[in-house]
Amino acid sequence: MNVNSFVTEKVINQSQRFVIYKAKRRSDDELVLIKTLAAETSADNILAKSLKSEAEAAIKLNHPAMRKGFSFLGEESTPAFVSEYISGMSLAEYLLQNDGKAKLEQSLIWARDILHALIYAEEQGYHHSNLNPYNIIIDEAGKLYLIGFGKEREAWRHSEGNPRYHFPLLYVAPETYNGSIIKANSDIYSWAVILYQALCGHLPWRLDSFSSPEENKGQSLTRGVILPDSDKVPDWLYSVLLACLKNDPEDRVESNLALLELLKMESIDFDWDIVPFKEPEEVEALPVVEETQEPEEEEILPVEAEEAPSEPDLEEDTEPEIEEAPEPAYEPETPIHEPYQEPPAIDEEEI
Template identity: 35%
Template structure:
């Protein structure tokens, strides 16, 4: 309490709860603070009838940043910012409290007392104890609070069965969900700003509260980088001398200006608003008396020439050459082969899909080597659908989630180390990129699938087995496409301990590859015992704790890559032997 009181006495800001005094009496320490008429943000968020408009969410976010900018200029960090220590006054302004508390105070928070546990808003470095902390830790908390205000939910899918600490650990492995996938009306520029604040790596966030405040005011469109990206994966960018800047479509650095006082924000907002009315107008740089003005002009002219050269190179490489390549590929009757990728961003392409004609089929097995969970066999009606002939590759994954550069030998490997939740995000975002309606919707912490939507999704367990059995042909093979496992599958006896490029083994009659072996594949269904009363492939169990995984992998013995074999994994699991393929409803 003493640290909290001493920090509070140093702060005097309209959006920070004022500390009046700190004194001891008879060995007890007392903290006297301003009376605030209102409720905490956590209490308000717990009220289903209270609707937070876009403008109100924007107002509170900007007020948070103004208060933090003031505190940071005073050398004071918060490190515990969350809805429980933000008061909303009767005039609908914010009052922050809790400066100076122990950064690890979330450990003592009772989950039953909060709508959203304070630990969920803690910056990764604070949660993990990776000192030293700086101003950017508070910006991470603002990013979560702002996302919650605008979207009505947290930026990740949480498993509510886990403890708050375990939930927090899982968020460090997840990218921030694009609100468009949640049917939330958030401008793309705003999502990118909040995503930048929520980067796991502090060095990839905004440098200070003023910078983030300015970005929101000016509706700055910055590049998107997945929030889990490592700093070393970001390609080096041109570094400008301090005090200079120039316009660039994807520039993520900011013009450094003097820190603003509380009253300075309003003047800055007026300036930015007036200059942003015409988005095609170049950013104006005002330079006062500077003895090196001529030298700076020459530098900017050189930068302009270099920039123009880069633009011409990109246009030639990605427009002219790509146009020629696409024309040639359109004439080819064979499958499209993606060229070698050297850049970290992979050009988007439609996924190749094979048609599967629907029919009724028997799912499960009564063979002597079948496991108990393969019984009882049951008849299922399978509607027609499309399925990818190959497991999704690292190159196809990079079309949605660009990151590290791909090596030539990696581009056709099946993508692994992806959780079920990440796969769901991939399906939705790839659907948007390819002009389809996303299938998945997040409702609270649950994922709902619209099987009538046109986008990509995971196959149901029955669809997967039907395709592995060659659809309506229903050939009685033990493995997909053959009884000879070495013809169709990479497994423990021939894989040499790793996965292999997709499509190297024999395909089945539906021209599907690696349905047995190579990597196991996530499917949509929750894992549960079979029921003899299943009427449709689209009606898997309503809930569960594990998702079904099918097909077996390079590390499994032959019996585990049988068509009817079933395994399962937690939705957040990520391993080197689980990947996926996608389907679309017909």
């Protein structure tokens, strides 16, 4: 299969480094997404390797809260990553269209879905390290999909972002931002920033509108977390977020599984233990138990009673004979019912 196996319909997104197309596969007309290098970067081998790494991760990882990868077309001139097409928008765009935030119940569902996806990815040997609202897709039904596993570690440095929105580097864990170090709990920091923003409509720290993204990132590492309204963030959840937003990874919740256990212990009226969109497991049929044959009842022979002596003086009661009434005589010429007569035939031409 090559690029000619698809028909592109439109450009979904174009940056200085990549172009993303909505396309249709010729063999079965299935809609797909094709990500390839932009014309300006078509000769960039580092970007081509990053795209291949992203494709390999998406093909390997199979989770209901992740966009599924199909193939990587490795032609030297036009390397392309083919994946599942999802009709929706990024979480960044969703928040822009909804006053910067989402409802509490919806935010918790998305946070749970992300966390379960991170746990699964870690079991497969992957950390995201670029977790931000641009790498989260919300489909038309409100279902969440993670994208971007396998990208180069510092992809967030090259992201152009959106001038109307926060740059991806503001979601990166401090150890990753300062030293390109990825810890087992680095994604937890990003997870907490995203959840805080979805609930409150702004990032956890005060930012200066006149400062650059890099300056705001540096300032965020020295500023305290803004205390949210309790109607937006419940007290139990705020304490969990604070534990996730520690600058030092040694002081942060240690792992994704530990975070899940903490949420299950602290949360009120919300089930964090449900894997999102999990297919129902097949119930194993119970073994058929053969019916036990009931034992045959022993035949009980009647005990022969001694014959009673006959009493000659007693007369046997005899039922009177009832004479049958004679059947009425019918004359054979007179039938009981009139015989059925066929109706006269109708000539079709007369109708």
